[in-house]
Amino acid sequence: MSQWALFITVYLLGTSICLALGPRRHPVLCCALGFPIGLAVLAGIELLFLGTGVPFTRVTGLVAMLIVFAAAIVWLRRARPSRFVWQRAAWSTLAFVLVSYVITRENLSVLTYDSHYILLVSGAIARDGVLWPGMLGMLGNYGVFQILAHSLVLFTDHGFLWALQPMFAASAIAVFAIALAQGLDALGVKLRWRALAIAVVTFATFSIYMLLRHAFYIQTNFATATYLLVFCTLFWLSEIEQETSRLPVAFVAIFAVALQRIEGPLICVLFLSLSVLPSRLPSRALLPGLLGASVAVFGWYMLLATGASEDSKFLSPTRSYLMACVLLGFTGYVALSRWRWSTPLPWLNRRAPLLVPALFALALALAFALQLDHMRKSAAGWLQCLTVTPYWEHAWVVICGLALLGLAIPGVPFRWMFVCGIPCNMALILLLVLKRTPYYVGMGDSAARMAIHVVPLAFFYFGLKFLPLLAHEPSASSQVTGDR
Amino acid sequence: MRQHTRGSWIGWLFVLTLLGHASWNVYAFQRNQVEFPPDQIVRPRSRQLEVLAAESSMTVVRHTFASYHRIARRFAGKTFVIGDDHLPHRFSLERMARVNVEVVSGRLTLPDDVFARLVPRALTYSWHLTSRTPLGVILSEHETRYVLVSREDRKVDLLMPESLYTHERATSAGVAP
Numbered sequence: 001m002s003q004w005a006l007f008i009t010v011y012l013l014g015t016s017i018c019l020a021l022g023p024r025r026h027p028v029l030c031c032a033l034g035f036p037i038g039l040a041v042l043a044g045i046e047l048l049f050l051g052t053g054v055p056f057t058r059v060t061g062l063v064a065m066l067i068v069f070a071a072a073i074v075w076l077r078r079a080r081p082s083r084f085v086w087q088r089a090a091w092s093t094l095a096f097v098l099v100s101y102v103i104t105r106e107n108l109s110v111l112t113y114d115s116h117y118i119l120l121v122s123g124a125i126a127r128d129g130v131l132w133p134g135m136l137g138m139l140g141n142y143g144v145f146q147i148l149a150h151s152l153v154l155f156t157d158h159g160f161l162w163a164l165q166p167m168f169a170a171s172a173i174a175v176f177a178i179a180l181a182q183g184l185d186a187l188g189v190k191l192r193w194r195a196l197a198i199a200v201v202t203f204a205t206f207s208i209y210m211l212l213r214h215a216f217y218i219q220t221n222f223a224t225a226t227y228l229l230v231f232c233t234l235f236w237l238s239e240i241e242q243e244t245s246r247l248p249v250a251f252v253a254i255f256a257v258a259l260q261r262i263e264g265p266l267i268c269v270l271f272l273s274l275s276v277l278p279s280r281l282p283s284r285a286l287l288p289g290l291l292g293a294s295v296a297v298f299g300w301y302m303l304l305a306t307g308a309s310e311d312s313k314f315l316s317p318t319r320s321y322l323m324a325c326v327l328l329g330f331t332g333y334v335a336l337s338r339w340r341w342s343t344p345l346p347w348l349n350r351r352a353p354l355l356v357p358a359l360f361a362l363a364l365a366l367a368f369a370l371q372l373d374h375m376r377k378s379a380a381g382w383l384q385c386l387t388v389t390p391y392w393e394h395a396w397v398v399i400c401g402l403a404l405l406g407l408a409i410p411g412v413p414f415r416w417m418f419v420c421g422i423p424c425n426m427a428l429i430l431l432l433v434l435k436r437t438p439y440y441v442g443m444g445d446s447a448a449r450m451a452i453h454v455v456p457l458a459f460f461y462f463g464l465k466f467l468p469l470l471a472h473e474p475s476a477s478s479q480v481t482g483d484r
Numbered sequence: 485m486r487q488h489t490r491g492s493w494i495g496w497l498f499v500l501t502l503l504g505h506a507s508w509n510v511y512a513f514q515r516n517q518v519e520f521p522p523d524q525i526v527r528p529r530s531r532q533l534e535v536l537a538a539e540s541s542m543t544v545v546r547h548t549f550a551s552y553h554r555i556a557r558r559f560a561g562k563t564f565v566i567g568d569d570h571l572p573h574r575f576s577l578e579r580m581a582r583v584n585v586e587v588v589s590g591r592l593t594l595p596d597d598v599f600a601r602l603v604p605r606a607l608t609y610s611w612h613l614t615s616r617t618p619l620g621v622i623l624s625e626h627e628t629r630y631v632l633v634s635r636e637d638r639k640v641d642l643l644m645p646e647s648l649y650t651h652e653r654a655t656s657a658g659v660a661p
Contacts, residue, residue, distance in 0.1 A: 107529045113542050116549045119533060124579040134575045159533045197499070204502040207509035209516055216526045390519070393512045398505045402498065409494055443524070462498065469495025 001155050003163055004104040011096050014038020016072035022249040027085045031092030032174035036226055040256040043148040051303050055129035099170050107162035108216050115218035119160045122150035136307020140315035143220050145259040169215030172226040176456055177202045179233035180463045186240045189468040197467050205459035208395045220260045221452045227256040229456045232417045235275045239414040244285035251289030258297040262315045265323045269330045270424055274416040277352035283338040294331040298324045353416035360427040367434055378439040385441050385448040399458045406465050418461035422454045547612035555581035566632045567592040573613050592633045598652050599635045617641050
C-alpha cells in the first residue's frame with residue numbers, strides 16, 4: 001500500500017465515523033474532520049492492542065479497521081442520510097484524494113533529534129507490533145500519539161510517513177475555514193465576500209512561519225494545535241447552536257490532545273474547564289464522550305507509569321499517575337456537579353471562566369515568588385522568542401494587538417475557551433518550566449513550539465469577532481450579547 | 485449608501501491588519517528559506533531515513549541514529565555478541581537496528597596492535613554507536629554472528645565476524661587457533 005492509499009483509508013474511516021456519530025447534517029465538515037479523527041481512532045485501536053498485548057500487525061490492524069468501518073456504515077445507513085449528504089461527501093472526498101495525492105508526491109519534511117527518535121521508536125513498533133519491556137520508558141519522553149501515527153507505516157512500503165504532518169496541516173486548514181464559515185452562519189452574519197474574508201483569515205493564520213514550518217516538521221505541536229482546534233470549534237458550534245451531534249467527535253479530539261504530549265491531559269483539563277463546566281448542553285450528551293476519553297487516557301498513563309523511569313526528567317511514575325488521574329478526576333467532578341443535589345457546584349461551574357484564570361494568575365505569582373530567577377529567565381527567553389525572533393516574527397504582536405482592539409467591540413457568545421483558554425494555556429506553558437531547565441531563545445525550544453497550539457484558536461476567534469463588523473446586516477447574536 | 489459605524493471601521497482595520505500580516509509572513513518565509521541552515525528549511529529531501537539521519541547537523545542523529553539504520557540495512561536478523569560494557573545499546577540494537585543480541589560478562593577487547601592490523605580491513609570507520617567512539621565494521625558475506633569489540637583504551641569499537649575475533653583472540657594470546 002502506498003502512503004496515499006493509507007491516508008485515503010484513514011480518511012474514509014474517519015469520515016464514516018463522523019457521518020455516523022457526528023454532525024452528519026454538515027457533510028463537508030465531517031469530511032474535513034475525516035483524516036484527523038480517523039487517525040485518532042486508529043491510534044486508539046493500536047493503543048488498545050499494544051496495551052493488552054495483542055500484536056498490532058497488518059492483519060489485525062486491517063481487521064480492526066474493517067470492523068470499525070463496517071459498524072460506522074451500518075450506523076450511518078440506519079440514520080438514512082439524504083442525497084445531499086452523499087453528494088457533498090463525494091465531492092469532498094474527491095478534493096481529499098487530490099490534495100493527498102499532491103502532498104504525498106515529495107518528502108519536504110524537516111527532522112531534528114526528536115523527529116528521528118519518534119521515527120525510530122515508531123519503526124520498532126511497526127515491525128514488532130508490540131510494546132517490548134523498556135519501550136514504555138522511551139515513550140515517556142514524548143507523547144505517544146505521533147509514535148502510534150507514524151507506526152502506521154507498517155501498512156505501507158515506505159521507510160516512514162513523510163507526508164503525515166502536511167496532511168495534518170491540510171486538515172487543520174479545512175477544519176478552520178469550514179468551522180469559521182459555520183460559526184459566522186450560527187451568529188447570523190451575512191457577509192457579501194464571505195469566502196474571500198474567510199480565506200484571508202485562514203491564510204493569515206497558517207502562513208505564520210512557525211506554523212508553516214511545523215506543517216512539515218515531524219513533531220507533536222501541529223497535531224496538538226489541530227486537535228485542540230477541532231475540539232474548541234466543535235464544542236463552540238455545539239454550544240451556540242445548542243445542538244449536540246458534534247460532541248462525540250469533539251471528545252475524540254480531546255483524547256488525541258491528551259496523548260500528543262506528556263502534559264496533554266493538563267491542556268485538556270484547562271480547555272474542558274472553560275467549555276464543559278459553564279456549558280448549558282445536556283449531561284447525557286457531554287458525559288459519555290468525556291468519560292470514554294478519560295478512561296482511555298487513564299488506561300494509557302497507568303500503563304506508562306509501570307515503565308516510566310524514576311529519574312526521568314520528563315515523565316516519572318508519579319507524574320504518570322497524576323496525568324492518569326487528572327482527566328478522570330475532572331470527569332468525576334463534572335458528573336458530580338451535574339447531579340441534581342450538588343447545589344453549590346453548578347454555581348462554581350458557571351464561574352469557571354473567572355475562577356480558572358484567577359487560579360492560573362495565583363499559580364504564576366506563586367511560581368515567580370518561589371523561583372524568581374528561574375521563572376524570570378524562562379519568561380524573558382520565551383517573550384523574546386515570541387516577539388523578535390525570525391521564526392515567530394510579529395505573529396504574537398498581531399495577536400495581542402487584535403485582542404486589545406477587540407475590547408472595543410461586543411464579544412462573541414460562549415467565548416471562554418478562546419478569551420480565557422489562550423492566556424491560561426500560555427500561563428500553563430510558563431508554569432511547566434518549574435520542573436525543568438529554563439526556556440531559551442531558539443526555534444527548538446519547547447515553549448516556542450508549544451505557543452503554536454493556540455494560534456489557530458486565536459485567529460478563529462478573531463474571525464468570529466471582527467468579520468461580523470463587515471456584514472451588510474447586523475448579526476443577531478452580537479446584538480443580543482453586547483458584552484465585551 | 486451604507487452608513488459607516490465605528491464597528492465597520494474596526495472590521496476594515498482587522499482585514500487590513502491581516503493582509504499586512506499575511507504579506508509579511510510570505511516575505512518572512514522566503515527570507516528564512518534563504519537564511520536558515522539547509523537542514524532547518526522546508527525543501528525536497530530523500531525518502532530514506534538512513535540518508536536523512538546521516539545528513540543531520542545533530543551529532544547524536546548523524547552518528548548513533550544513522551548507525552542504527554546502517555546496521556539494520558546490513559545486519560538485520562544477524563547476531564551481535566556484545567560485552568556488558570555495551571549493555572546500554574542492547575535495546576536499540578535489538579529493536580531499532582533489528583539484530584539479535586547476546587551479552588557476555590566483561591568487556592570484549594583486543595590489543596592495540598591487533599586493532600591496528602585490522603583497521604585496513606574495515607569497511608568503514610565512520611559509524612558510531614556513541615558520538616565519542618568510532619565504530620569500524622569488518623564484513624564477511626556468509627557470517628551470521630558478529631562480535632562488538634572495544635580497543636583497550638575504549639576509543640575505538642570494531643564490529644567483526646565472530647570467527648575472526650576468535651582467531652585473533654587466540655593468536656594474540658599465543659594459542660594456536
